[in-house]
Amino acid sequence: xxxxxxxxxxxxxxxxxxxxxxxxxxxxxxxxxxxxxxxxxxxxxxxxxxxxxxxxxxxxxxxxxxxxxxxxxxxxxxxxxxxxxxxxxxxxxxxxxxxxxxxxxxxxxxxxxxxxxxxxxxxxxxxxxxxxxxxxxxxxxxxxxxxxxxxxxxxxxxxxxxxxxxxxxxxxxxxxxxxxxxxxxxxxxxxxxxxxxxxxxxxxxxxxxxxxxxxxxxxxxxxxxxxxxxxxxxxxxxxxxxxxxxxxxxxxxxxxxxxxxxxxxxxxxxxxxxxxxxxxxxxxxxxxxxxxxxxxxxxxxxxxxxxxxxxxxxxxxxxxxxxxxxxxxxxxxxxxxxxxxxxxxxxxxxxxxxxxxxxxxxxxxxxxxxxxxxxxx
Numbered sequence: 249x250x251x252x253x254x255x256x257x258x259x260x261x262x263x264x265x266x267x268x269x270x271x272x273x274x275x276x277x278x279x280x281x282x283x284x285x286x287x288x289x290x291x292x293x294x295x296x297x298x299x300x301x302x303x304x305x306x307x308x309x310x311x312x313x314x315x316x317x318x319x320x321x322x323x324x325x326x327x328x329x330x331x332x333x334x335x336x337x338x339x340x341x342x343x344x345x346x347x348x349x350x351x352x353x354x355x356x357x358x359x360x361x362x363x364x365x366x367x368x369x370x371x372x373x374x375x376x377x378x379x380x381x382x383x384x385x386x387x388x389x390x391x392x393x394x395x396x397x398x399x400x401x402x403x404x405x406x407x408x409x410x411x412x413x414x415x416x417x418x419x420x421x422x423x424x425x426x427x428x429x430x431x432x433x434x435x436x437x438x439x440x441x442x443x444x445x446x447x448x449x450x451x452x453x454x455x456x457x458x459x460x461x462x463x464x465x466x467x468x469x470x471x472x473x474x475x476x477x478x479x480x481x482x483x484x485x486x487x488x489x490x491x492x493x494x495x496x497x498x499x500x501x502x503x504x505x506x507x508x509x510x511x512x513x514x515x516x517x518x519x520x521x522x523x524x525x526x527x528x529x530x531x532x533x534x535x536x537x538x539x540x541x542x543x544x545x546x547x548x549x550x551x552x553x554x555x556x557x558x559x560x561x562x563x564x565x566x567x568x569x570x571x572x573x574x575x576x577x578x579x580x581x582x583x584x585x586x587x588x589x590x591x592x593x594x595x596x597x598x599x600x601x602x603x604x605x606x607x608x609x610x611x612x613x614x615x616x617x618x619x620x621x622x623x624x625x
Contacts, residue, residue, distance in 0.1 A: 252333035252367055258291025259324050263316045263620040266551060267582040272391040275418035275448020275471075276496075277307040283549035284312040286352070287585070287614055288319055289623075290359045292332050298363025299608055301553035302355035303521050308496065309351050309548065318352035320622055327356070332367055335360040339525060350499065350524035351548075357525035358557040358605070365604035372557070372605055376526060376564035383596040384545065384562050385571035387442065388579055391416035395428055401579065402436055409595035412440045412571060418448020418472070422457050429464045444470040447496055451480050455487055462488040467570075468515060471495040481512035491515055495546060500524055501531045508539035515542035518561075518568055521554070526561040537567035544570030552577035552590035555597075556605040563599040572597055585609045585617070 264285050271280040286302040302315045322345045326338050338360065342353045361372045373379045388405055390413050392398045405413065415432065417425040432441050443466045449457060454472050461469060468491040473480045475496035485492040491514035498507050499522040507513055516536045523529040533543040545562045547554065555574035562568045574597055577590040584590060587610045591598040600606025615621070 252364060253331050254293040254367070256290050256292055256327055256330055256332060256363070258289065258297075258624060259328050260289040260291075260623040261316060261320055261621060262287040262614045262618045262623070263312055264585070264614065264617040265619050266585070266617055268580050269582055270392050270397055270580070271394075272389070272416070272549075272580070273393050273419040274391060274416050275446035277305070278419070279305070279549055284619070285551055285554070286312055286315045286319065286355060287553065287609060288355045288359045290327065290363050292363060292367060296363060296366050297608075298359045298361070298366060298604060299553055300355035300357070300359030300362065301551060301557065302351035303548040303550040303554050304351040305548055309522050310349060314349060315352045315355070316620065318346045318349035319355065322346040323352060323356055332360075332364050335364060339527065351521045353524040354520040354526070354557070357527065358520070358554070361526065361557075361560075362604040369603045371601055371603060372526075372560035373563040373599065376530065376560060379563045379599060380566040381563055382599050384559065384599065385412055386410055386575060386592055386595050386597050387412035387414050387571055387573045388575040389414045389416055389444070389573065390428065393420065395431075399431070402439075404579075406436070406438070408592075411438060411595050412442065414442040414444050414573065416444055416446065417461065418445035422453075422460070425457075426460065429461065433464060440467050442467045442470065444495070445472040447471055447474045449473050451477060454480060454484060458484050459487060462490050466490060468493045470517065471497065478507070478510050478512050482510060485511065485513065491542065493517060498532065500528050501535055504532045504535040508535065508541060513541065515544070515570070517546035518543050519546040519548065520558055520561060521548045526557060529561050530565045533565050533567040542570055543568045545572035545574070547573050547576070549580070550574070550576050551581060552584040552586040552607065553605070553609055555590050556600065556607050559597055559599055560605065583613070585613045
């Protein structure tokens with residue numbers, strides 16, 4: 249049986265701890281030593297397999313332990329015995345099976361799409377409406393508290409043809425942020441620079457510091473204050489002449505509607521991990537565009553499998569126009585989990601055309617890095 253009406257018979261999980269090359273500081277927290285992801289494998293009657301990745305962060309979307317439990321205990325019963333074709337129905341049920349756990353839902357929809365794409369012999373982007381682009385400009389974040397290490401990274405990015413960087417700010421003092429912006433302006437004029445506070449500023453300091461940063465004319469300034477400070481976001485938007493983007497303030501379509509209505513931003517970071525899947529991510533971008541707002545493809549601390557999912561979403565979503573941040577597999581993880589490298593050429597992510605996601609994890613790597621697994625013999 250090779251059609252979409254066959255049932256899903258297998259549901260396997262790995263909770264991984266992946267070593268990273270350096271420390272990364274953000275306004276709401278740091279990652280050092282390793283990051284954790286959860287991998288889901290679905291198997292259909294004919295033995296076809298589809299994979300998905302959940303990439304949680306405890307201070308942002310949730311914990312890997314909660315993600316693993318959500319998939320293993322609450323979402324598994326919705327999937328096993330269902331048809332490969334039942335993706336929409338399965339995902340609708342997840343909203344009521346477990347609250348939040350958006351990363352778990354993203355991994356599930358990714359695996360369902362990968363499985364359906366492989367059964368149907370079409371890429372995931374074809375299942376999401378069709379491809380509108382073949383490549384996506386790559387942005388790499390500058391977030392190391394040791395700026396000398398980031399200077400070396402900038403040199404590597406120059407060689408590799410990457411021409412967009414995002415400076416993570418607000419995790420130390422304002423002087424450190426200005427020092428690094430000045431370095432970029434003086435020594436790296438070929439880079440387009442973006443700034444992201446990840447909620448790192450207090451409402452008392454935000455106006456002065458954001459206005460200072462705006463003088464460097466970055467492409468945009470992202471999420472200076474805490475997610476719930478909608479009023480302060482709207483105030484900051486009126487104080488600067490560069491675009492203000494929302495990230496943590498907008499998880500899914502529901503928050504996007506409110507953000508547009510209250511005028512808190514000029515654009516939004518679309519992440520499948522916070523929106524709860526690729527389809528909801530597309531909806532966020534479309535709501536933003538309907539209100540004249542821009543969108544780009546953000547990510548969490550991801551491995552290459554989640555990068556592939558985000559790539560297919562952006563490839564099928566013309567409203568996401570500001571590139572992507574899928575740099576971790578190439579520039580942050582000591583070793584990615586994919587069998588073949590996540591493809592970046594001349595500073596652009598290449599959209600796969602092969603069935604499903606166009607790549608799959610190395611099972612030996614999954615077992616090697618596993619902290620826990622629930623895999624049928």
